Amino acid sequence: MGHGMSKHASLESCWVILYGKVYNVTKFLSHHPGGSTAILQLAGQDATEDFDLIHPRGTLEDHSELVVELGDIDVDSLPKSPKEPDASQRGEIDIPMSSLLSLDEIEELAARQINQKGLTYYASATDDQLSKRLNNQVYRSILLRPRVFVDCTDCDLSASFLGQKLGLPVFISPAAMARLAHPTGECGIASACSEFGALQIISHNASIAPEDIVKAGKPGQVFAWQLYVLKDIKRTEAFLARINKIKEIKCICLTVDAPFPGKREDDVRFKNSELRNVDAGKAQEWGTEGGLTWARTIPWLRSHTSLPIIVKGIQTHEDAYIASKYAP
Known part of the structure; x- marks a missing residue:
C-alpha cells in the first residue's frame, strides 16, 4: 500500500505500522490502558520497536475487534527517525556486575546504561517525589538487632x-x-x-x-x-x-x-518531548476501573x-x- 501515513496521526484517524503491516487503531485509542497519548505519539510511524518493548505476544489478537489490519508496507522505504544512542555509542564503560558491591552502585550504573525513555519510567515518581524520598529514608532507618553466640556454620x-x-x-x-x-x-x-x-x-x-x-x-x-x-x-x-x-x-x-x-512528572515530561503537534485528547486517561x-x-x-x-x-x-x- 502507499504511504500517506502522516495523514493518519490524530484522534479522528490513527494508523500505526507494526511488523511490516499497517493497522488502523482509531477505535482502540479510548480503550488503551495507558491512554491515547502513548499511541498518538507514534501515529503515522513504524511503532514496532516501541510496541515490542512493552507488549507481550498476543496483544494485537486480544484487541482484534478494535484494531483493523489494512495491509502490508515496505518499512525500508520509510524515512528513518534518529535513534537515541545506546550505552556503547555514548562511550559508557562496560562494568562487570560482579564488581558492583551494593544496590546503590547497581542503580548508579543502570542510570548510565538505560536509555532515557526507560530511565524516566523506572526512576520517576508521583508529583514532587516526596513519598519516594520518604520510602528510601524509612528503609534506611531500619536497623538490625544482631543476636550473638548462635551457630552460623549452616545458615538457612x-x-x-x-x-x-x-x-x-x-x-x-x-x-x-x-x-x-x-x-x-x-x-x-x-x-x-x-x-x-x-x-x-x-x-x-x-x-x-x-x-x-x-x-x-x-x-x-x-x-x-x-x-x-x-x-x-x-x-x-x-x-x-x-x-x-x-x-x-x-x-x-x-x-x-x-x-x-499518578502524575509522574519526569515520565510525563519525557513523553511530552516526544509528542508532535497532535491532539492527544484528555491529558490523563487510564484503563483501570475507578469504581472498585x-x-x-x-x-x-x-x-x-x-x-x-x-x-x-x-x-x-x-x-x-x-x-x-x-x-x-
Whole structure:
C-alpha cells in the first residue's frame, strides 16, 4: 500500500505500522490502558520497536475487534527517525556486575546504561517525589538487632509464603515493562530468581506473556501475578482465566491504590518531548476501573479465581482492618 501515513496521526484517524503491516487503531485509542497519548505519539510511524518493548505476544489478537489490519508496507522505504544512542555509542564503560558491591552502585550504573525513555519510567515518581524520598529514608532507618553466640556454620535463608517454600525472604515487586531495561525483560528476572528461589510477582503490564515468563524459571519455581482491574471487566476476567491455568502462579496480588494514574512528572515530561503537534485528547486517561469497592470487588474476584488473594497497596491500619472483614 502507499504511504500517506502522516495523514493518519490524530484522534479522528490513527494508523500505526507494526511488523511490516499497517493497522488502523482509531477505535482502540479510548480503550488503551495507558491512554491515547502513548499511541498518538507514534501515529503515522513504524511503532514496532516501541510496541515490542512493552507488549507481550498476543496483544494485537486480544484487541482484534478494535484494531483493523489494512495491509502490508515496505518499512525500508520509510524515512528513518534518529535513534537515541545506546550505552556503547555514548562511550559508557562496560562494568562487570560482579564488581558492583551494593544496590546503590547497581542503580548508579543502570542510570548510565538505560536509555532515557526507560530511565524516566523506572526512576520517576508521583508529583514532587516526596513519598519516594520518604520510602528510601524509612528503609534506611531500619536497623538490625544482631543476636550473638548462635551457630552460623549452616545458615538457612529459606522462608514459607502462603504454604510455598522460598529460598529467600525477598520477592521481586511487579514493575512493569521490564524490556525497557533489558531485552530479556521479565524472563531475565525469572531466570535470576530461579538461582536463589526468590518469588517473582509478575506485573499485569509485563512486556512478556506470563506463560512465557514462568517457562524461563526452573521446575517448582514460585510466581505471583499482579492484577489491575480494568474498565473492560470482561477482558480482565479473560486474563484471570489465563492466569488460573498457569500452575506456577500461586496467588493474585490485587492492586487497590491506583484508581487513577499518578502524575509522574519526569515520565510525563519525557513523553511530552516526544509528542508532535497532535491532539492527544484528555491529558490523563487510564484503563483501570475507578469504581472498585471492598463490598463488590473482593467477592467478584473470588468468583473468578481459587488462588489466594493478596491486597496490594493498603497504607492505613483502618483499611487493613476493613480488608480483614472482607477476607474471602
